[in-house]
Amino acid sequence: MNVIEVRGLRKVYKDKVAVNGISFDVAEGEIFGFLGPNGAGKSTSINMLAIILPPTGGDATVNGFSIIRDRDSVRKSIGLVFQDPSLDDRLTASENLRFHAKLYGVSKDLFVGRMREVLDLVDLWDRKDDLVRTFSGGMRRRLEIARGLLHYPRILFLDEPTIGLDPQTRAHLWEYVLRLKREKKMTIFMTTHYMDEAESCDRIAIIDHGDIVSLDTPEALKKGVGGDIVTLRSERSSDLKIELERRYGLKVDDSDGSLRIEVENGETFLPKLFAELEIKITSVELHKPTLDDVFLSITGRNIRAETASEKDRAQEHMRRRGHH
Ligand SMILES: Nc1ncnc2c1ncn2[C@@H]1O[C@H](COP(=O)(O)OP(=O)(O)OP(=O)(O)O)[C@@H](O)[C@H]1O
Ligand SMILES: [Mg+2]
Structure with a gap:
């Protein structure tokens, strides 16, 4: 079943065309x-699906509701964690949650139990009476996720959930996300510019x-780029080249002094090659396609070169959070 259907x-x-008529579906329980x-x-996109921004054209259904005609129903059925921080840091964690509960019509009776549940999920129950001002960046992010879950949404939208966080906190946050999928069967829609984070998604667009240039599982996307690249060096380079071409039927690229071949599975090909070959090999390198390669092969550009450095982004983020 699709819980999100996007059309044009x-x-x-x-x-400025920010989103250029995109269409895709998201299945229930998917990340x-x-x-x-x-600037992509x-x-x-996420803000249009989460009723923060009205679209210029096209339509989408979220949990079966149109984002144009049933705005209130969409809003009540989703949770949203913004790219930019949105907690009130003069209030305590529980005060922030209480405010959200009022906004979403979570009754007083239900509130305390729910607060306990969502704060336990992100390990912040014992900090519930502390001012958010005293929280670290990672703790604030976790509280924002807890807040997004308070009204039991079926879909959680996360816009760059781990931006500006250290690797350990990022890994920790991912555990929560995976737990939501596993234990609550929640659908999670997230944006990211981290390749390793994208790897953990079930599917990636x-x-x-403003255009979706490719959409598939991480494995399929990588497979689409081609096989594994093996780079070999040998003192008898030309003999090796002939051998690779004749015996293994491979196309060999020798343009930069080493021999580059593309094989389907490098891990199994290499031991076989070493066992059969009579030519001594002096060095070997195995490169498996990454999502960087996928982005490069589709757009002709490197995603990293276009994305501000991690440090700049983290600093900008902290500035916006009000740290100096
Ligand atoms: N309020 C606005 N007014 C004018 N242009 C905007 C506005 N918001 C976004 N844009 C432009 O729309 C494009 C898409 O922006 P968007 O924020 O959706 O990108 P993004 O993929 O989320 O980028 P990032 O990774 O930096 O968060 C960009 O060119 C941006 O400059
Ligand atoms: Mg963004």
Whole structure:
């Protein structure tokens, strides 16, 4: 069953096309990722699906409700964690949650039990009476996720949930996300520009300049780029080249002094090659396709080069959070 269906969704700001008529479906219980460089249109897309921004064109259904005609029903059925921090840091954790509960019509009777449940999930129950001002970046992010879950949404939208966090906190947050999928059967729609994060999604849409340029499982996307690249060096390079071509029927690229071949599975090919070959090999390198390669092969550009450095982004993020 699809819990999100998007058809020709489009957003134009003045004369800037931010999202260029995208269409895709998300199945129930999926972790679906939007991967793309800065300015690709990720936040704009998520904000349209989460009723923060009205689309310029197209439509989508979320939990069966149209984002154009049933805005209130969509809003009540989803949880949202924004890219930019949105907690009130002059209030305590529980006060922030209480405010959200009022907004979403969670009754007083239900509130305390739910608060315990969502704060336990992100390990913040014992900090519930502390001011958010005293929380670290990772703790704030966890509290934002807890808040997004308070009204029991069927879908959780996370816009760059781990931006600006250290690797350990990022890994920790991922545990929570995977737990939500496993224990609550929740559908998770997230945006990211981290390749390793995208790897953990069930499916990924690669978005570039407002268009979805590819959509599949991480494995299928990587397979689409080609096989594993094996780079070999030998003192008898030309003999080796002939052998690889004749015996193994491989196409050999010897343009930079080493021999590069593409094989389906490097881990099994290499031991077999070493066992059979009579030519001595002096060095070997195995490169398996990554999502970087996928982005590069589709767009001709490197996602990293276009994305501000981690340090700049983290600093910008902390500035916006009000740290100096
Ligand atoms: N309020 C706005 N007014 C005008 N242009 C905007 C506005 N918000 C976004 N844009 C533009 O729309 C495009 C898509 O922006 P969006 O924020 O959706 O990108 P993103 O993929 O989320 O990027 P990032 O990785 O930096 O968060 C960008 O070119 C951006 O400059
Ligand atoms: Mg964004």
